[in-house]
Amino acid sequence: MLAPPLLFAALAALFLFGMNRSDPDQLPSAVAGNTAPPVGLAPLGDMATFDDASLRAGGVTLVNYWASWCAPCRxxxxxxxxxxxxxxxxxxxxxxxxxxDAQGFLAELGNPYAAIGTDSTGRTALDWGLYGVPETYVIDGTGKVTFRFAGPITVEVMNAQILPAIAAAQ
Known part of the structure; x- marks a missing residue:
């Protein structure tokens, strides 16, 4: 007799909790708030690559997943x-x-990257909890992921979310 009202109350609480997320359009991140996962990347041509130590070198950095076949990356x-x-x-x-293809993309559009690596198998992306490309992570100077943005960075996103996240991570 008491079970139906309790079940209803529990479901109502669950629905209210789910509806009150801060940004319902943003996908949850498995790594935000944690130390950046290991980076095991192959070099892209003769371009400089980076490793775990690069993400813990003391300055705020972005890690951007991209691909030449990705229109939003363009x-x-x-x-x-x-x-x-x-x-x-x-x-x-x-x-x-x-x-x-990746080198052609950068030759055509320019290379904004201080260093770059390739994840041809997607293994590193799994460790980072990647949903798809493009996806960008803000890393503080200790190697902690402080913010993750899934999707293309527009001017509005850059000004309203990415740049403030960079400032907060400093």
């Missing part, structure tokens, strides 16, 4: 170029792409 590229021109250190991870 759309966000001008914002990455603008941030790099302002001194933001951005490490790129080329995701499940052919090296020649």
């Amino acid at each position: 759309a966000e590229h001008p914002q990455l170029e603008a941030m790099a021109a302002e001194g933001v250190t951005i490490y790129g991870i080329n995701y499940k792409d052919r090296d020649a």
